[in-house]
Amino acid sequence: MAGTIPREPSVSGLPLTRVVRALPPLVPFVGPEALERRHGRPLRVRVGANESPFGVSPAAREAMRQAVDEVWMYNDPEIHDLIEALAAHHHVPPARVHVGAGIDEILGLLVRLFAEAGDPVVTSLGSYPTFNYHVHGYGARLVEVPYVDDRVDFAGLGDAARKSGAHLVYAANPDNPMGTWGTAGAALELLASLPAEAMLILDEAYSEFAPPAAVPAMDVSDRRLVRTRTFSKAHGMAGARIGYAIAHEEVVAVLDRVRNQFGVNRVAQAGALASLGEPQHVRSVVRQVRQGRGELAALAEELGLGHVESATNFVNLDLGCGERARAVQAALLGRGVFVRMPYKPPGDRCVRVTVGTPGQRSAFALEFRGALSEVDGR
Amino acid sequence: MAGTIPREPSVSGLPLTRVVRALPPLVPFVGPEALERRHGRPLRVRVGANESPFGVSPAAREAMRQAVDEVWMYNDPEIHDLIEALAAHHHVPPARVHVGAGIDEILGLLVRLFAEAGDPVVTSLGSYPTFNYHVHGYGARLVEVPYVDDRVDFAGLGDAARKSGAHLVYAANPDNPMGTWGTAGAALELLASLPAEAMLILDEAYSEFAPPAAVPAMDVSDRRLVRTRTFSKAHGMAGARIGYAIAHEEVVAVLDRVRNQFGVNRVAQAGALASLGEPQHVRSVVRQVRQGRGELAALAEELGLGHVESATNFVNLDLGCGERARAVQAALLGRGVFVRMPYKPPGDRCVRVTVGTPGQRSAFALEFRGALSEVDGR
Numbered sequence: 001m002a003g004t005i006p007r008e009p010s011v012s013g014l015p016l017t018r019v020v021r022a023l024p025p026l027v028p029f030v031g032p033e034a035l036e037r038r039h040g041r042p043l044r045v046r047v048g049a050n051e052s053p054f055g056v057s058p059a060a061r062e063a064m065r066q067a068v069d070e071v072w073m074y075n076d077p078e079i080h081d082l083i084e085a086l087a088a089h090h091h092v093p094p095a096r097v098h099v100g101a102g103i104d105e106i107l108g109l110l111v112r113l114f115a116e117a118g119d120p121v122v123t124s125l126g127s128y129p130t131f132n133y134h135v136h137g138y139g140a141r142l143v144e145v146p147y148v149d150d151r152v153d154f155a156g157l158g159d160a161a162r163k164s165g166a167h168l169v170y171a172a173n174p175d176n177p178m179g180t181w182g183t184a185g186a187a188l189e190l191l192a193s194l195p196a197e198a199m200l201i202l203d204e205a206y207s208e209f210a211p212p213a214a215v216p217a218m219d220v221s222d223r224r225l226v227r228t229r230t231f232s233k234a235h236g237m238a239g240a241r242i243g244y245a246i247a248h249e250e251v252v253a254v255l256d257r258v259r260n261q262f263g264v265n266r267v268a269q270a271g272a273l274a275s276l277g278e279p280q281h282v283r284s285v286v287r288q289v290r291q292g293r294g295e296l297a298a299l300a301e302e303l304g305l306g307h308v309e310s311a312t313n314f315v316n317l318d319l320g321c322g323e324r325a326r327a328v329q330a331a332l333l334g335r336g337v338f339v340r341m342p343y344k345p346p347g348d349r350c351v352r353v354t355v356g357t358p359g360q361r362s363a364f365a366l367e368f369r370g371a372l373s374e375v376d377g378r
Numbered sequence: 379m380a381g382t383i384p385r386e387p388s389v390s391g392l393p394l395t396r397v398v399r400a401l402p403p404l405v406p407f408v409g410p411e412a413l414e415r416r417h418g419r420p421l422r423v424r425v426g427a428n429e430s431p432f433g434v435s436p437a438a439r440e441a442m443r444q445a446v447d448e449v450w451m452y453n454d455p456e457i458h459d460l461i462e463a464l465a466a467h468h469h470v471p472p473a474r475v476h477v478g479a480g481i482d483e484i485l486g487l488l489v490r491l492f493a494e495a496g497d498p499v500v501t502s503l504g505s506y507p508t509f510n511y512h513v514h515g516y517g518a519r520l521v522e523v524p525y526v527d528d529r530v531d532f533a534g535l536g537d538a539a540r541k542s543g544a545h546l547v548y549a550a551n552p553d554n555p556m557g558t559w560g561t562a563g564a565a566l567e568l569l570a571s572l573p574a575e576a577m578l579i580l581d582e583a584y585s586e587f588a589p590p591a592a593v594p595a596m597d598v599s600d601r602r603l604v605r606t607r608t609f610s611k612a613h614g615m616a617g618a619r620i621g622y623a624i625a626h627e628e629v630v631a632v633l634d635r636v637r638n639q640f641g642v643n644r645v646a647q648a649g650a651l652a653s654l655g656e657p658q659h660v661r662s663v664v665r666q667v668r669q670g671r672g673e674l675a676a677l678a679e680e681l682g683l684g685h686v687e688s689a690t691n692f693v694n695l696d697l698g699c700g701e702r703a704r705a706v707q708a709a710l711l712g713r714g715v716f717v718r719m720p721y722k723p724p725g726d727r728c729v730r731v732t733v734g735t736p737g738q739r740s741a742f743a744l745e746f747r748g749a750l751s752e753v754d755g756r
Contacts, residue, residue, distance in 0.1 A: 014577070016491055016492065017490070020491050029639065031456060034458070055447075064449065064645070068649075071616070072614040073427075078411065101641060104641070108638060113398050197393045232452075238450060239445070240643055251392065253403070257402075258398065262407075262409075
């Protein structure tokens, strides 16, 4: 379902660059809308993309509706007000904040800045497919470090970076798709272990859901560290396309030289600014997600299944092996339930379920029981 | 005001790619918000960015407000419904439509596809700064062909492409910043004159405002032709960030390999789809713009000035020389009026004024008279 899926036949006859000419036809994710079109029926329970069905805060909703009435104007290309607010929020100077059209866009820019064609780039085997998509897209090559006990192997990433001579290392903490987390200390040890000429992207898209011990203090005085955050998850703004990076001012300055200057749309800027001003919404979402994670764990236990402890807004339910997990995912899809699967071992023994609203949770539980019975022939 | 403006000191100490390391610190446009912050007062008359103050269609407004309530969901990465609607609108197969986060983003992708570092890329001298920004950004080099009689020199672009061996040629028709247009025949002759291994980007951002004779029939069977269009101008959705390209299916397929798959936000997709379904809005905007162009021409004549005949939603008022034009622009800014200037000869003798609403037009006329008197010492 996720990963890198062939899409188009080989392209020829165009004056493509060497890197693009060699690009395999890949797509990082198939969206639920595409699944609906293929299968000719709606997905009733959308718990596959780690979206937040708790929605946006009331202030963000109102700000975005007002921004619609001003959408004839270009957005502020300097993203001034939001950058100031984020700087205040994180107690860093504005020069250390870069805002982009989602972490996806920022990851693409970072690969473009730091990875020459042919260069090694280090990541976890089975980690975020969109990062891998960008690495392929700029002609760099992946050096992939397997998870250990379903966790990012921070020490292993450092070893691989030193051995391969990589200038770029990616680690998500908490991790997607596994949902597990490492300590702030482990992440900072990885940074310390990297050569002077290597950058670490610490993708913290799910940090709001994580225990404090997983999140390092907000210090980016080391110019090798780039921390990415998003409004797509806890803030409930996935479809608005807005995320940011906190990094040394030299990194932010060079991102400024290649970013799409008008790339962060007006509605998203307004919504993000308002959401930042209403932190009780995120707190409430985090509480509800915690309760939902507990319910999913209890469901797994009741059905004799394991689950992977999660510090995110999703839980991996452990089906024991890839074959059974794939069968359960297919059965769920047949029942109108959208989930994804981690696409590499060891995660591919699981189905990954986003914590939904109470209604989505009970609908999921019902269909999951049914799907499991169907697959197990009971 | 436009062009390429130094921004940051040189960046060092980061493991940047060779191309990025050599990048000059440039920014294609300073936004009106930045001008307001610098000068400490609001711009009362915003007629500098070729935005459409006539706003969006009622259907688009309603669709975008509804989309705000669904913004917790990611947007459809395949942009299926809008692509189908655009294909029907232009009578082309959906496989020949690419939708992106504004023409700016699409131009960046096209440069990335077709220009190696060091390659020549042909454009008009003084043409769209954001295209130039991307050419610099990927380490290619500009080959610039001067305007002739304030018009794009289509034959000259072809000559420059053949002489330089460029794989990529950019022409805007109607042109920005000049506002002039060439015939469909001239554009197609340019395409025919290009080597088999060269791509032509025909940027038609302003095509809705142009006479039919300026717009070639919608035929992209020649795989060397990419035509770009936008919802930013006549549709009034500049701040939503959505534009598209019509091109041969091989070009669309390869764009699919590098684009940000989730890059076109949900609100923009919904608004564009609705706006396409309400063509009377665009027709009404085009009528009002035509009237406004006439008023700006009459104002120029009354003040003893020339103007450049325009096929867009803006008019260049001819101040005769760069010094006077810059002085008038500065005087306008002091009066709270935002306009831009073409940044290279021959256009830099003009100030470029977007056609505003009737209220903006009379406010502009008042302040323009004042600014001119101020500059001319009368």
